[in-house]
Amino acid sequence: MDFDLAPEQRMFRETVYRWAKEEVAPLCEDADLRGAFSPEIWGRLAGFGILGLPFPEEFGGSGADIVTCCLAGEALGHAGVDGGHLLAWGAHTYLCGHNILSFGTDEQKRKYLPRLASGEWIGCMGLTEPGSGSDAASLSTSARRTGSGYVLNGTKTFITNAPVSDVFVIFANVDKKLKHEGITAFIVEKGTPGLSTGRPFHKMGCRCSATSEVILEDCEVPAENVLGGEGMGWIIALSGVEWDRCTLLSPMLGCAMFNLDACARYANERRQFGRPIRSFQAISRRIADMKVFVEALRLAIYRVAWAKDKGRMLNPLQAAVSKVYAGDRGFEMASEAVQVFGGYGFMHEYPVERNFRDSKLAAIGGGTSDIMRMIVSRIMLMGFGV
Amino acid sequence: MDYELEPSRVDFLKALGAHLAERVAPRRAQLDSCGPEERARLMRDNIAGLGTHGFLAAMSIGNPPDLVGHYLALEETAKACPATCLSARASAFLCAGAISLFGSPGAKETYLPRLLSGEAVGALAYSEPGSGSDLGALGAVAESDAGVYLVDGEKDIVVNAPIAEVFVVLARTPEGPSLLVVEGGARGLEIGPCLDTLGIRGAPVGGVRMRRCEAACLLGREPGMGLEQLERLLSMGAVGAAALCVGIAHACMEISTERAKSRSAFGKPIGMFQDVGFKLADMFTLVDLSRLLALRAAWAFDTGERDAPVRAACAKLFSAEACSKVANWGMQIFAGHGYLAGSPIERLYRDARFGEICERTSEILRLTIANEELDRFAGFA
Numbered sequence: 157m158d159f160d161l162a163p164e165q166r167m168f169r170e171t172v173y174r175w176a177k178e179e180v181a182p183l184c185e186d187a188d189l190r191g192a193f194s195p196e197i198w199g200r201l202a203g204f205g206i207l208g209l210p211f212p213e214e215f216g217g218s219g220a221d222i223v224t225c226c227l228a229g230e231a232l233g234h235a236g237v238d239g240g241h242l243l244a245w246g247a248h249t250y251l252c253g254h255n256i257l258s259f260g261t262d263e264q265k266r267k268y269l270p271r272l273a274s275g276e277w278i279g280c281m282g283l284t285e286p287g288s289g290s291d292a293a294s295l296s297t298s299a300r301r302t303g304s305g306y307v308l309n310g311t312k313t314f315i316t317n318a319p320v321s322d323v324f325v326i327f328a329n330v331d332k333k334l335k336h337e338g339i340t341a342f343i344v345e346k347g348t349p350g351l352s353t354g355r356p357f358h359k360m361g362c363r364c365s366a367t368s369e370v371i372l373e374d375c376e377v378p379a380e381n382v383l384g385g386e387g388m389g390w391i392i393a394l395s396g397v398e399w400d401r402c403t404l405l406s407p408m409l410g411c412a413m414f415n416l417d418a419c420a421r422y423a424n425e426r427r428q429f430g431r432p433i434r435s436f437q438a439i440s441r442r443i444a445d446m447k448v449f450v451e452a453l454r455l456a457i458y459r460v461a462w463a464k465d466k467g468r469m470l471n472p473l474q475a476a477v478s479k480v481y482a483g484d485r486g487f488e489m490a491s492e493a494v495q496v497f498g499g500y501g502f503m504h505e506y507p508v509e510r511n512f513r514d515s516k517l518a519a520i521g522g523g524t525s526d527i528m529r530m531i532v533s534r535i536m537l538m539g540f541g542v
Numbered sequence: 543m544d545y546e547l548e549p550s551r552v553d554f555l556k557a558l559g560a561h562l563a564e565r566v567a568p569r570r571a572q573l574d575s576c577g578p579e580e581r582a583r584l585m586r587d588n589i590a591g592l593g594t595h596g597f598l599a600a601m602s603i604g605n606p607p608d609l610v611g612h613y614l615a616l617e618e619t620a621k622a623c624p625a626t627c628l629s630a631r632a633s634a635f636l637c638a639g640a641i642s643l644f645g646s647p648g649a650k651e652t653y654l655p656r657l658l659s660g661e662a663v664g665a666l667a668y669s670e671p672g673s674g675s676d677l678g679a680l681g682a683v684a685e686s687d688a689g690v691y692l693v694d695g696e697k698d699i700v701v702n703a704p705i706a707e708v709f710v711v712l713a714r715t716p717e718g719p720s721l722l723v724v725e726g727g728a729r730g731l732e733i734g735p736c737l738d739t740l741g742i743r744g745a746p747v748g749g750v751r752m753r754r755c756e757a758a759c760l761l762g763r764e765p766g767m768g769l770e771q772l773e774r775l776l777s778m779g780a781v782g783a784a785a786l787c788v789g790i791a792h793a794c795m796e797i798s799t800e801r802a803k804s805r806s807a808f809g810k811p812i813g814m815f816q817d818v819g820f821k822l823a824d825m826f827t828l829v830d831l832s833r834l835l836a837l838r839a840a841w842a843f844d845t846g847e848r849d850a851p852v853r854a855a856c857a858k859l860f861s862a863e864a865c866s867k868v869a870n871w872g873m874q875i876f877a878g879h880g881y882l883a884g885s886p887i888e889r890l891y892r893d894a895r896f897g898e899i900c901e902r903t904s905e906i907l908r909l910t911i912a913n914e915e916l917d918r919f920a921g922f923a
Binding site for chain 1: 543544545546547548551610799802803811813814816819820822823824826827830831834835837838841842845852853856859860905907908909911912913914915916918919920
């Protein structure tokens with residue numbers, strides 16, 4: 157048993173934190189108020205090597221392990237980078253890029269990964285549909301075989317990065333009768349006839365990630381753009397879940413650390429009734445709860461990341477614990493942070509307000525908290541020896 | 543980084559688990575319901591049994607400190623019988639641990655072999671009718687008389703008092719509060735009657751009254767160090783208190799899961815209804831996170847991390863509150879049958895309530911944790 161980070165990992169987190177606090181966080185408030193994806197912020201993330209972090213060096217990345225990727229997410233959130241850009245990063249680097257890295261052919265990797273790493277291209281992944289959310293395997297987007305490839309038809313929704321994407325990883329079914337065994341992933345490039353995106357949605361939180369529908373109307377995709385082979389789509393989608401439950405959650409941990417720092421500082425500065433509000437237990441108990449939350453969530457997230465680095469099969473219980481805790485308790489804690497700031501916390505100018513809105517996504521995206529409980533309870537009831 | 547237990551620890555836990563299943567678990571209901579004399583006899587026997595296999599030594603502090611092993615041994619024991627966990631811990635950790643941390647070589651030689659083999663039972667007597675969380679308000683006094691300390695005072699809630707042969711006592715010497723060893727047979731020592739408690743009834747608890755009671759020795763090189771010593775001991779102690787909570791919560795989760803599988807309503811196992819099944823999932827989440835926090839804190843002590851005490855405080859706070867919630871959900875799953883006196887969930891439900899009260903209430907822990915965090919930014923005010 158060893159909970160420590162390697163010295164270079166600690167140094168990396170510190171470096172990312174300091175850099176992001178100086179170079180990225182100051183741009184985030186304005187971007188969030190406009191609800192706009194910022195090419196400026198994106199370019200800085202690319203320039204620092206964040207976008208290609210887990211890709212091997214030969215594909216323009218840094219070859220970072222999963223724990224290190226989580227450290228980057230934690231540091232960025234802690235520095236005050238908004239949840240929207242961090243979500244965009246997750247969709248781009250992990251859901252699109254890492255799926256291509258894990259399941260793509262050499263040609264696919266060579267073509268897409270360096271461009272995703274440099275930020276030249278933006279990537280996204282389309283799984284969810286208007287009629288298929290938690291029950292993802294019931295997706296109805298179809299892929300009909302033709303002589304030279306496939307023709308895709310269907311609509312995807314809530315697709316992070318879709319309005320700004322150049323590379324779309326799209327899940328479609330080649331034969332509905334095969335159910336999830338017919339699900340296949342395709343790489344579809346921007347400009348492909350029949351591919352279009354809808355009007356960007358206005359979201360409650362994570363407002364800087366551009367989100368829209370993806371519409372596929374007789375969209376012809378060549379056979380070489382199948383990712384991982386026909387019928388492999390469901391396995392690819394499930395493998396993405398592992399990323400959801402560590403790397404994509406790590407920014408939530410960072411945002412909670414940001415809130416903890418902000419509240420602890422404010423509680424020292426702010427005076428009412430002639431004394432700093434830290435001396436009121438109604439305030440200080442919230443600080444304690446946030447601290448406990450941050451420590452527990454960190455352990456849960458890095459446990460998943462560590463196991464993944466070791467090449468272990470995903471432990472669905474451990475993954476679900478990190479997701480449900482980040483989602484449900486994270487939202488409660490973000491709300492408490494607003495409460496510490498009182499009226500100021502209700503104002504856009506204070507990042508705790510933004511973090512509150514952003515934090516709600518963790519209980520919804522990438523498998524809702526309810527789905528997490530379904531997974532855990534089924535395993536328990538199936539006779540798993542707890 | 544390595545989140546897994548070493549194989550030697552897994553083997554140790556297997557051996558301990560087997561011992562508990564055979565010798566301890568079968569008595570837990572009896573321990574909960576029997577009278578004081580039988581309780582004392584059974585608990586002495588349980589502690590002696592744990593001593594003969596080296597399990598008590600694992601529950602102490604270890605040299606070098608092995609709080610990971612301490613945590614694991616206590617959690618495993620609490621799963622089988624929370625009362626045995628509490629009693630064994632009071633002897634092996636609170637009493638023997640204090641002696642091994644602060645005692646002279648002579649004191650260690652005199653007391654540790656007996657305490658860690660289970661031949662003798664130990665207790666730590668510190669809280670008083672007027673001094674619980676606020677230990678500075680201590681009333682017991684000790685004065686040196688020709689090189690011997692004579693103690694006067696009263697300790698009202700002392701785990702193991704009715705069965706202990708060795709007491710570590712907090713009393714005020716002229717230099718300040720000090721920890722002293724008082725032997726069970728000492729002149730002037732009076733053990734009060736066995737007290738009845740809401741839960742964890744198998745652990746014998748009683749008051750101690752000392753009148754010109756002769757202490758066997760002082761712990762530490764000089765008097766007046768008692769509060770610092772106790773702080774050090776109890777900050778580590780949060781790890782073991784968390785172990786008790788995790789063990790109770792785990793046991794609740796286990797029997798609730800079985801119940802949700804075996805009990806049917808409206809044609810299916812009740813666990814298949816989301817309002818029941820999702821409670822099981824929440825139980826799992828809280829137990830799992832409690833254990834992670836506690837092991838992390840234990841590891842921090844073992845490796846000498848500066849923030850080990852605050853980590854342990856986080857672990858105890860989280861696991862105690864988790865334990866209350868889990869037991870409450872468990873009672874809900876068992877419903878009417880769980881509410882019957884003598885049902886396993888009824889016993890665990892009463893046991894669980896102890897977590898948030900024992901050795902630093904949740905309120906005190908929140909203050910400790912919050913001040914630590916707030917002080918990071920105190921310079922900005």
